Amino acid sequence: MQNKPNLTPVSLFKAAINTYLSNPIILLPLILLTFIQLLILELLYFYPRYPLLIIFKPIVTRIWGEMYLHYPFNFALLPELFSRLQVIIYVLVGAFLNAVTVEIIAAVNSDRKITFSSALRKTLGRYVHILVYAALSIGSLIGLSKIYGLLIQRAMKIGSETGILAAIKNTIIYGAPGAELLIGIIVTTLLAFTLPLIIVERRNIFSALAQNFRYILRSFIFVFLLVLLPTIIYGLILLLRSPFMAPISQTIPSFQIFVLISSILLTIFIDATVLTATTMYYLHIKENK
Amino acid sequence: MKRSILTFIGILVGVYVIFNLIDSRSEYVAEKIIWDTNQKLAKAARNPEAIPDNVYAQYAAQYSKVIKQFGRTSLAPRAAILLGDVYLIKKDNTTARKYFQEIFKLYPENKEILAEAAMSIGKSFEFENNWGEAEKYYEKILADYPTTAIGLNVPLYLVNHYRAVKNAEATAVATERAIKMYKNMAAHNATTPLGIKALNNLTNLYIALERWTDAVDTMGSILIKYPMRNTAPIMIKGINQISLMYLSDSTKAVAIYEDFIKKHPKHPLNDPLKKMIDSFNTLKSQNVKIKVEEKKP
Numbered sequence: 001m002q003n004k005p006n007l008t009p010v011s012l013f014k015a016a017i018n019t020y021l022s023n024p025i026i027l028l029p030l031i032l033l034t035f036i037q038l039l040i041l042e043l044l045y046f047y048p049r050y051p052l053l054i055i056f057k058p059i060v061t062r063i064w065g066e067m068y069l070h071y072p073f074n075f076a077l078l079p080e081l082f083s084r085l086q087v088i089i090y091v092l093v094g095a096f097l098n099a100v101t102v103e104i105i106a107a108v109n110s111d112r113k114i115t116f117s118s119a120l121r122k123t124l125g126r127y128v129h130i131l132v133y134a135a136l137s138i139g140s141l142i143g144l145s146k147i148y149g150l151l152i153q154r155a156m157k158i159g160s161e162t163g164i165l166a167a168i169k170n171t172i173i174y175g176a177p178g179a180e181l182l183i184g185i186i187v188t189t190l191l192a193f194t195l196p197l198i199i200v201e202r203r204n205i206f207s208a209l210a211q212n213f214r215y216i217l218r219s220f221i222f223v224f225l226l227v228l229l230p231t232i233i234y235g236l237i238l239l240l241r242s243p244f245m246a247p248i249s250q251t252i253p254s255f256q257i258f259v260l261i262s263s264i265l266l267t268i269f270i271d272a273t274v275l276t277a278t279t280m281y282y283l284h285i286k287e288n289k
Numbered sequence: 290m291k292r293s294i295l296t297f298i299g300i301l302v303g304v305y306v307i308f309n310l311i312d313s314r315s316e317y318v319a320e321k322i323i324w325d326t327n328q329k330l331a332k333a334a335r336n337p338e339a340i341p342d343n344v345y346a347q348y349a350a351q352y353s354k355v356i357k358q359f360g361r362t363s364l365a366p367r368a369a370i371l372l373g374d375v376y377l378i379k380k381d382n383t384t385a386r387k388y389f390q391e392i393f394k395l396y397p398e399n400k401e402i403l404a405e406a407a408m409s410i411g412k413s414f415e416f417e418n419n420w421g422e423a424e425k426y427y428e429k430i431l432a433d434y435p436t437t438a439i440g441l442n443v444p445l446y447l448v449n450h451y452r453a454v455k456n457a458e459a460t461a462v463a464t465e466r467a468i469k470m471y472k473n474m475a476a477h478n479a480t481t482p483l484g485i486k487a488l489n490n491l492t493n494l495y496i497a498l499e500r501w502t503d504a505v506d507t508m509g510s511i512l513i514k515y516p517m518r519n520t521a522p523i524m525i526k527g528i529n530q531i532s533l534m535y536l537s538d539s540t541k542a543v544a545i546y547e548d549f550i551k552k553h554p555k556h557p558l559n560d561p562l563k564k565m566i567d568s569f570n571t572l573k574s575q576n577v578k579i580k581v582e583e584k585k586p
């Protein structure tokens with residue numbers, strides 16, 4: 001396909017922000033998702049205390065050790081516990097609410113009247129396809145992260161302390177958070193049109209994936225930049241998680257909560273922008289086909 | 290949408306308040322108070338004179354809160370010790386001793402904490418250069434709480450004290466008593482962790498006194514009596530180091546390892562031990578000696 005001369009990732013990024021700011025209904029599913037995540041995080045915050053301790057004590061003791069039931073060690077485990085639960089939340093609810101967002105964006109784009117409940121009802125019929133998409137998306141993310149983990153293990157075996165080999169080793173090891181972010185961006189790019197195809201064209205997951213790859217093959221760089229632009233802001237969270245911030249975590253254990261909450265809140269902006277921009281771009285491709 | 294957001298915020302705040310109310314007297318809350326106050330106290334200890342009295346009073350109030358409000362938790366006795374420590378850091382030894390003495394009334398059954406309180410009272414007298422009074426409390430620990438973690442270290446502590454003040458006669462008496470106590474304790478508690486702890490302290494005592502042969506013998510008996518995965522490698526490392534660096538003679542080490550292999554024929558460490566025996570024999574046949582350089586003043 002050929003892009004219009006005035007359609008650039010930056011212009012689409014700006015248009016996406018303007019669209020959801022002038023149609024706040026687009027944000028409602030993502031706000032609901034944020035609420036669910038914050039509620040789960042809040043419950044996890046209370047895991048070393050009664051009554052949640054009854055459920056968590058045997059699990060935490062068996063997997064991580066008894067010390068993580070005590071202050072301040074519970075804060076060291078909190079990000080790990082939350083990220084595990086986040087995977088489940090994403091597969092069961094997150095991807096579905098993203099799909100509801102796509103449904104609303106498509107309606108807004110075609111000037112159709114839509115309410116949150118009607119979008120929810122309409123999307124519910126596509127749940128199985130969305131569930132498979134979510135599992136595939138999260139599976140790719142975990143799989144690629146595991147491969148990067150193997151790369152880190154290999155890099156650790158490099159004995160050199162100077163020269164090119166040492167530079168490669170340090171880049172792989174210390175660049176891990178950035179690499180994880182890049183993996184996320186690539187997976188999001190590769191599957192960018194799958195949800196719009198499932199929701200707008202009512203395709204099944206396999207047909208949607210096939211068509212998605214056909215579109216992506218022709219516009220990979222454009223979509224990659226579209227996903228990259230809003231995601232850059234996540235660098236702030238990487239900075240908060242970096243070893244430079246370790247002294248703060250050590251003196252203020254609850255700093256971990258602040259980092260997690262910031263990450264959840266920032267994700268609304270990223271998800272809203274990426275979903276709106278990619279859906280708008282998909283609709284643009286569809287119109288110009 | 291505003292209503293939805295307000296509802297979500299309301300639910301989050303409500304859940305937070307409810308969970309805090311349900312569990313406001315638990316061990317976790319006490320842990321948090323103690324940890325936060327410990328952090329502040331550790332900072333204060335770096336420059337105790339610069340800290341105003343009211344700040345010390347605030348730290349003391351936090352520990353007192355744990356003792357009163359969380360009395361049923363296992364952290365209350367710990368808070369009682371820390372309350373005394375606040376005044377030790379403040380260099381108000383009289384008040385510190387008052388709080389340590391209270392522990393004897395508050396927790397008469399908790400021998401570990403009582404030994405710790407007695408030790409802290411002893412230390413407070415040492416800060417005032419009053420060894421006579423301090424020693425009374427150390428003797429009390431030896432008489433009343435000899436098998437506690439603190440009690441087990443007191444014989445060694447006394448030997449080190451007399452050596453530091455260069456009192457040869459008292460050092461000899463304290464050493465003889467410590468060796469007798471540790472050996473007795475090890476013999477009577479061979480099947481409990483106390484047995485191995487007593488032998489470990491005996492080893493440390495011999496090392497402090499530079500009685501290398503006795504140290505190797507004691508480590509050898511720990512290795513043979515307690516061939517567990519967590520202790521055996523440490524003992525082997527110690528035996529090797531002392532044999533090579535201080536004794537310049539591996540005969541004892543070889544004898545210990547041969548005895549170990551004989552008594553534990555299926556032990557996973559036997560192969561490495563056999564290699565060590567071969568290495569020691571090679572070093573002996575080539576008359577290799579390792580010389581330890583004395584530290585320059």
